[in-house]
Every structure is written in structure tokens, then in C-alpha cells.
Amino acid sequence: MSAKGPTEDFANWIVNITYDEMPPAAKRVAGETCFDCMGVILAGSLQPLGKIIIQYGHKLGGDAEATVIPDGRRLSAASAALVNGALARALDYDDTSGFSHSASVLLPALLALAEARGASGRDLLEAYIIGHEVGETLTPRGKTGEYPFQKQPVFGRMGATAACARLLRLDREQTRMALGIAGSMASGLEHNLGTMATPLHAGLAARDGVMAAELAARAWTSGERILEHPLGFINAFMSPAFMGPAQNPQTLAEHLGNPYRIQDIVLLKKYPCGHSNHYTIDSLLEMMQEHHFDYRDVESVEVSQPYYSHYIDPVNERPRTGLQGKFSMVYNAAAALVLGKVDIDTFSDEQVKDPRIAETMDKVHVRVLSKWEISYDEMERRWPGGRSTGMTGKPVVVRLRDGKVLTKAVAPDRILGSQKNPWDPEKVRAKFETNARLALPEHKVQEAARVWSRLEQINDIREAVPCVLK
Numbered sequence: 001m002s003a004k005g006p007t008e009d010f011a012n013w014i015v016n017i018t019y020d021e022m023p024p025a026a027k028r029v030a031g032e033t034c035f036d037c038m039g040v041i042l043a044g045s046l047q048p049l050g051k052i053i054i055q056y057g058h059k060l061g062g063d064a065e066a067t068v069i070p071d072g073r074r075l076s077a078a079s080a081a082l083v084n085g086a087l088a089r090a091l092d093y094d095d096t097s098g099f100s101h102s103a104s105v106l107l108p109a110l111l112a113l114a115e116a117r118g119a120s121g122r123d124l125l126e127a128y129i130i131g132h133e134v135g136e137t138l139t140p141r142g143k144t145g146e147y148p149f150q151k152q153p154v155f156g157r158m159g160a161t162a163a164c165a166r167l168l169r170l171d172r173e174q175t176r177m178a179l180g181i182a183g184s185m186a187s188g189l190e191h192n193l194g195t196m197a198t199p200l201h202a203g204l205a206a207r208d209g210v211m212a213a214e215l216a217a218r219a220w221t222s223g224e225r226i227l228e229h230p231l232g233f234i235n236a237f238m239s240p241a242f243m244g245p246a247q248n249p250q251t252l253a254e255h256l257g258n259p260y261r262i263q264d265i266v267l268l269k270k271y272p273c274g275h276s277n278h279y280t281i282d283s284l285l286e287m288m289q290e291h292h293f294d295y296r297d298v299e300s301v302e303v304s305q306p307y308y309s310h311y312i313d314p315v316n317e318r319p320r321t322g323l324q325g326k327f328s329m330v331y332n333a334a335a336a337l338v339l340g341k342v343d344i345d346t347f348s349d350e351q352v353k354d355p356r357i358a359e360t361m362d363k364v365h366v367r368v369l370s371k372w373e374i375s376y377d378e379m380e381r382r383w384p385g386g387r388s389t390g391m392t393g394k395p396v397v398v399r400l401r402d403g404k405v406l407t408k409a410v411a412p413d414r415i416l417g418s419q420k421n422p423w424d425p426e427k428v429r430a431k432f433e434t435n436a437r438l439a440l441p442e443h444k445v446q447e448a449a450r451v452w453s454r455l456e457q458i459n460d461i462r463e464a465v466p467c468v469l470k
Contacts, residue, residue: 008172035455087203090199106135129260165178299401
């Protein structure tokens with residue numbers, strides 16, 4: 001670590017680390033995550049909010065540097081990153097990880113700059129891994145829900161800026177300036193969960209990563225010590241008041257790539273909804289398959305959530321829109337029981353009004369875990385890999401009308417798509433093709449799957465973009 005402080009240490013690492021130093025597993029997971037995210041962008045373009053942001057992108061215009069997927073309109077790199085980032089988050093079907101939904105910030109930002117400059121897939125992957133490590137290193141381990149902002153648009157913005165700085169090959173001083181610029185852009189309030197503003201968080205963070213790097217490249221200045229300064233990023237967003245034990249700014253940079261974490265924490269989503277719902281959905285669907293019952297046989301369902309979980313927000317408990325439904329534990333449980341599956345159509349505004357689901361929601365009860373109970377479980381190591389997301393690993397309890405009581409617990413770190421229970425590559429490809437098929441003709445779906453599943457082999461990103469356009 002240098003005598004000048006953590007901001008300079010971060011900048012040094014961003015500038016000097018090389019692709020050859022990165023572990024193969026990190027490259028594999030980064031490539032797989034970008035592939036998955038491209039499919040989600042395609043599907044997200046058909047959502048109501050996708051159509052709105054694409055139309056707004058047309059209004060923004062700018063130099064024809066980068067493409068809106070799959071619309072084909074070319075905008076400035078920053079504007080294309082904004083639109084594609086919002087599309088990537090439109091369905092809540094993108095990956096989740098330490099700073100939450102890394103791909104929907106990093107890929108749109110890097111895709112825009114890579115297309116504008118003719119960078120290779122390897123260049124993009126290198127910058128992606130760097131951005132992920134920076135965002136993840138800065139993300140504190142506090143409990144999501146106990147602070148008023150979302151992690152992605154705060155820490156993801158810094159990660160996107162680091163990634164863009166690397167792709168543009170900024171020097172150390174320019175990279176420090178870019179991080180300083182991004183520090184003043186970080187924002188994204190938790191109250192907007194379940195609205196169109198949540199996908200906008202990703203788009204704005206992707207846009208700002210591009211903007212911060214491009215401004216720094218033009219000699220725009222900012223504070224030189226954005227991380228460690230008393231009026232800087234760490235004190236603003238990593239306060240012990242809501243983040244738990246204070247992070248030591250002087251040692252943060254020592255964790256960059258030591259070890260790399262992307263290959264351990266990224267989860268590709270099986271369902272297009274909030275991550276905390278996944279263990280409940282899996283538990284219910286598995287019980288239904290094993291014991292041959294449906295919603296009509298159910299007397300009651302009990303699921304557990306910690307006191308700080310936003311999945312017990314009264315607004316989301318009785319959703320009025322599909323977007324709210326994505327973050328409602330009660331709705332997801334009822335929908336799984338009634339429909340026997342959870343997919344994109346589950347979260348349409350029309351489906352939320354299904355009277356069968358409304359009736360079944362009355363049977364779903366959320367047991368709120370106290371702070372004492374959570375602390376005890378943590379002490380006894382009964383809190384398996386879900387502390388910050390509200391995923392407790394406690395069993396879902398179903399009571400049937402005939403008196404039977406069924407339980408099932410799918411541990412959060414064992415959900416299909418996690419790195420401890422990864423998807424088979426063919427299933428990742430199948431998810432991509434299903435999403436892409438919503439927006440593209442069949443011959444393009446197959447070409448896009450072939451090209452984007454081999455991101456590292458793309459010599460020029462500009463040559464790979466046409467296959468994901470209408």
C-alpha cells in the first residue's frame with residue numbers, strides 16, 4: 001500500500017492488473033454472466049418500462065457510438081449504456097452477487113465503450129472482472145434493508161467506473177479522477193424497489209461509469225482521495241451506524257483480487273424476481289412435486305424473513321403491479337402454488353390480479369425473525385449464506401387441509417445458479433435462447449447464442465452486435 005492512501009492504491013491496481021493474472025474460473029464466470037445478461041437485455045426490451053426507456057433513448061440521441069439492444073438505434077456511448085442498463089434490470093432476471101446485480105451495470109457500460117472503440121471480447125472481460133472486484137471490495141457486509149440505499153447503484157457505480165477506466169486505458173491519475181467523479185454520482189434509494197426506478201438505477205450507474213471515465217480522459221478533475229477522505233465515499237456510504245463494524249480504509253485495497261471473488265459469489269437467476277424469493281419458490285415447487293398437492297389442498301404456508309428484509313414491506317405484501325410482485329414473498333409463494341411455476345409471465349400486471357392467487361395469498365404468513373434470533377443463529381452457524389439478502393435457510397412450512405404438515409428448506413447458497421450449485425452450461429444457454437426468442441427471429445437466436453457464449457473469442461465487439469439486433 002502506498003503512503004498516499006487507498007484511492008491511489010485502487011487506481012494502481014485498476015491500471016496495472018493484467019488479464020493473464022486473473023484465474024480461469026473468474027474469466028469463465030464473467031463470460032457466463034455477460035452471456036446470461038445479454039439474453040435478459042433482449043427479453044427486457046419487451047417490458048413496458050423497456051419500451052419507455054428505448055423511446056427516451058431515441059430522444060437523447062448524440063454521436064452514433066453504441067447500439068441500443070435489440071432496437072438498433074445508435075446513441076452516444078453514455079446514452080446507450082443508460083438504456084441497455086435499464087433493460088438488463090427490467091425483469092429482475094439478471095445475476096445477483098455481493099454488490100447486487102453486477103452484470104446489469106458492468107456489461108451495458110462496457111458494451112457501449114467497447115463498441116465505440118472496437119475493443120475485443122477479451123478486453124471487455126478483463127475490464128468486467130476488474131469492475132466486479134472493485135465494486136465487491138467496496139461493498140460492506142451490512143444487512144440489506146437496514147440502510148436506505150440499494151447497493152448496486154452505489155457500489156456498482158464505482159465498479160462500473162473502474163471497469164470503464166480500464167477499458168479506456170486511463171492512467172493512474174485519470175483513474176483516480178474517474179473514481180472521484182463517480183463518488184459524487186452514487187445514489188439509489190431503497191424506497192424505489194418494485195417500481196420502474198429500480199431498473200433505472202442500473203441504467204444510470206452504467207451511464208455514469210461511462211461518463212466518469214470519459215470525463216477523466218478529458219482532464220476533468222475531482223477529489224484525489226475520494227475513498228478515504230473524511231468527506232468522501234467510505235464515510236458517506238459505509239458508516240458503522242448502519243453497516244456494522246467499520247471498514248478500515250487503509251486495508252481495503254489489499255483485498256482487490258486477493259482472492260478474486262466473482263467465481264464464488266455470482267448467482268445466475270432461475271426466476272425473474274427478487275433473489276430472496278428463490279428459496280421459497282424452490283421449496284414449494286419441490287414439495288408439490290414430491291407430495292402431489294396444489295393450492296386447493298393448502299390450509300396455510302409459513303415462510304421466514306428477518307426483521308430488516310424489504311420483502312416484508314407492506315407495499316410489496318399485497319402487490320398491485322407485476323413489478324411489486326417481484327419483491328413480495330407472499331405473492332411469489334402464492335403464485336408458485338397456483339401456477340406450479342414462476343416465469344416472466346408470472347409478473348405481468350394482469351397475472352397479479354388473478355383471483356386464485358389473491359385467495360392463496362391470504363394463506364401465506366411471514367414469520368419475522370427478531371434481531372435476537374438472527375444473532376443466535378449466526379453464533380450457532382445456522383445462517384447459511386444469506387445474511388444480507390433476507391434468505392434465512394429456515395424451512396418453508398405447508399399445512400394441508402387433511403392435517404399433514406410438510407417442510408422443506410433449500411439453503412440459500414445451494415440454490416440452482418449459485419456457484420456451489422451451478423447451472424449446466426446447456427441450461428444457461430437454454431435460458432439465453434428462451435429470453436432471446438422473445439425479441440429475435442429464430443435464426444438470430446442461434447447465432448447470438450453461438451457468438452455471445454464465446455465472448456473471449458470476439459475480436460471486435462462491433463462485429464458481434466448485429467446478431468442481437470432485430
